[in-house]
Amino acid sequence: MAVADIYDAVITYDDDGIRALVEAEIGAGTDVSVILNDGIVGALDEIGRKFSQGTVFVPEMLMAAETAQAALDILKPLLAQSGAKPKGTIVIGTVKGDLHDIGKNLVGMMLEGAGFHLVDLGTDVDPGVFITAARDNHADIVALSGLLTTSMPEMEKAVVSLAQANNSRNLQVKVMVGGPPVNQEFADRIGANGYGVDATAAVALARTLVHP
Numbered sequence: 001m002a003v004a005d006i007y008d009a010v011i012t013y014d015d016d017g018i019r020a021l022v023e024a025e026i027g028a029g030t031d032v033s034v035i036l037n038d039g040i041v042g043a044l045d046e047i048g049r050k051f052s053q054g055t056v057f058v059p060e061m062l063m064a065a066e067t068a069q070a071a072l073d074i075l076k077p078l079l080a081q082s083g084a085k086p087k088g089t090i091v092i093g094t095v096k097g098d099l100h101d102i103g104k105n106l107v108g109m110m111l112e113g114a115g116f117h118l119v120d121l122g123t124d125v126d127p128g129v130f131i132t133a134a135r136d137n138h139a140d141i142v143a144l145s146g147l148l149t150t151s152m153p154e155m156e157k158a159v160v161s162l163a164q165a166n167n168s169r170n171l172q173v174k175v176m177v178g179g180p181p182v183n184q185e186f187a188d189r190i191g192a193n194g195y196g197v198d199a200t201a202a203v204a205l206a207r208t209l210v211h212p
């Protein structure tokens with residue numbers, strides 16, 4: 001039994017088998033971040049490479065995602081362990097046109113684990129929906145996720161809309177962005193308050209945005 005078996009389960013779309021494998025690794029005391037990064041995320045990267053090479057297609061990518069999600073469901077209580085009182089409210093979502101949600105879910109789990117109250121709007125989220133949710137929930141931060149290069153202009157639209165709402169609608173929300181096509185330079189250019197490379201960075205960034 002090893003983390004490599006979890007990697008293999010994602011690669012072979014074994015969404016039944018992966019549950020027992022993850023439970024066994026947790027029982028053996030393996031660090032959750034190792035299960036996550038070497039097992040689940042590493043395997044999804046491999047699937048992404050195969051998709052680029054044309055050796056797997058969308059249905060396989062979807063099966064791999066479902067297998068990864070089954071593993072994340074088991075890890076969630078460990079990632080979201082926190083008895084602390086909420087450190088702030090974060091509205092999170094994947095931007096318009098983009099249906100990828102595994103990274104967003106992972107970021108959300110870690111933020112909850114760090115004691116933030118999370119409002120998850122799901123995927124394909126319109127800028128106006130981010131604004132309404134931020135206002136209704138008195139959010140401190142809006143977190144935007146995107147995996148497609150076509151999500152970059154959508155992210156910019158959401159950031160610009162949120163900045164306008166901050167000026168005109170008595171909203172005071174900060175915006176952080178993340179996902180493989182974006183980086184710090186892009187975040188700066190579109191006027192976001194911060195960028196995080198992964199879920200751990202998202203937590204560190206959220207803390208500094210709430211308590212500058």
Ligand code: B12
Nearest residue numbers: 048062065099100101102103145148149178179196198199
């Ligand atoms: C699984 C998957 C799918 C699944 C998604 C299922 C789901 N429920 O999410 C399905 C099959 C639906 C899918 C569809 C498509 N996909 Co797809 N997909 C992937 C795949 C293999 C894995 C993505 C993933 O979950 N990674 C693991 C997570 C944990 O990583 P992550 O999302 O990067 O998140 C981390 C960080 O980025 C960061 N982060 C993420 N969000 C945020 C937010 C904030 C605020 C912060 C701070 C940090 C942060 O923290 C996360 C955790 O560490 C990638 C390949 C890859 N290597 O990423 C392709 C990939 C993203 N897909 C791709 C493509 C092309 C598509 C399709 C267009 C294919 C098609 N022809 O239909 C469609 C688009 C559908 C749509 N409209 O969105 C391309 C994108 C290329 C591009 N540059 O635009 C990729 C890169 C594959 C490739 N190599 O070509 N896909």
